Amino acid sequence: MSTVIEAFQPPARLRHAHVQSVYPSLPLRRPGVERRCRALIENSSDIVLDCGEGARLLAHETTQARLGRPASDRVAILLHGWEGSAQALYTLSLGQYLLGNGFDVVRLNLRDHGDTQHLNEGLFHSCRIAEVVGAVRRIQELHPGRSLYLCGFSLGGNFALRVGARAGDAGIEIERLVAVCPPLDPARTLARLESGWWVYRRYFVWKWRQSLRMKQAAWPHSYDLSDILRLDNLTAMTEVLVRRFTNFPSLADYLHGYAIVGDSLASLAPRSRIVSAADDPIIPVDDLGRLARSPRLEITCTRFGGHCGFYDGDAGPTWVEREVLATFNAA
Numbered sequence: 245m246s247t248v249i250e251a252f253q254p255p256a257r258l259r260h261a262h263v264q265s266v267y268p269s270l271p272l273r274r275p276g277v278e279r280r281c282r283a284l285i286e287n288s289s290d291i292v293l294d295c296g297e298g299a300r301l302l303a304h305e306t307t308q309a310r311l312g313r314p315a316s317d318r319v320a321i322l323l324h325g326w327e328g329s330a331q332a333l334y335t336l337s338l339g340q341y342l343l344g345n346g347f348d349v350v351r352l353n354l355r356d357h358g359d360t361q362h363l364n365e366g367l368f369h370s371c372r373i374a375e376v377v378g379a380v381r382r383i384q385e386l387h388p389g390r391s392l393y394l395c396g397f398s399l400g401g402n403f404a405l406r407v408g409a410r411a412g413d414a415g416i417e418i419e420r421l422v423a424v425c426p427p428l429d430p431a432r433t434l435a436r437l438e439s440g441w442w443v444y445r446r447y448f449v450w451k452w453r454q455s456l457r458m459k460q461a462a463w464p465h466s467y468d469l470s471d472i473l474r475l476d477n478l479t480a481m482t483e484v485l486v487r488r489f490t491n492f493p494s495l496a497d498y499l500h501g502y503a504i505v506g507d508s509l510a511s512l513a514p515r516s517r518i519v520s521a522a523d524d525p526i527i528p529v530d531d532l533g534r535l536a537r538s539p540r541l542e543i544t545c546t547r548f549g550g551h552c553g554f555y556d557g558d559a560g561p562t563w564v565e566r567e568v569l570a571t572f573n574a575a
Contacts (some may be wrong), residue, residue, distance in 0.1 A: 261523040264550025281340040297379030323400030327451035329358035371501040410539040411513040418514035422542030428531035521549030
């Protein structure tokens, strides 16, 4: 495990891990965040990216030129977490902050996220890394000669790191990469979700059911998910979907397929940074000690922060958003 630092010090009332994990994303905060992010939202354009092998992903792009400012030579790509979207509050907030600091911003939706169940017949699963690599490569092609920066939250951070590990072979040049609270060993993350505070488990079951219902409605001749929708256990739901709709022989093989412990990050091409919290109620922080030691990887582990929280109570950018900008500018 990396050394725990005291860099993030929220007020005492905000220090509990569940407060950090839940409060920043509560619906009651959306009106205020969306007002602050109006420039990002109102000036975004939708792009359906050809990711190769028939896969298509939806991105939302906001440029400096669209705002009447001088064109930027820096493009920040943002990835949301599982059952989130490019409209997640943390994605909007970071996007607006980077936009205000001279970046063009591309918010990318993973397959079947952000109401995109109709774009691809195949179901989303977390081992679909090739299409995310393809999306980043396509964004690079659309912005020739410009510097790319990549940041992901939770599962999006896991995807971002795997993109970074494949960037060299894919011909992608990323200046800097930040992953906020990424799952490191998915089997341990799933176990933590099942055994931890029931609110997280119920939330993800509810969100996942919504997504699966939308998938079934979009592809009624391909899917009958009624039996899966009756399950109320993440492990059971995942196992049935893995066995029915993927080529993985078991749940364990699937979870290992997107683990990034061991040597998975030894081939990181961009200078990368993981930001995690020791009190994360979903990601076991001890897994940080199981990552490959790479000269291109920096690990920051704070005492407080919860899961993708790092909320200090201010109306503006959070501590981790300021850290993302500082890391990108360090390039």
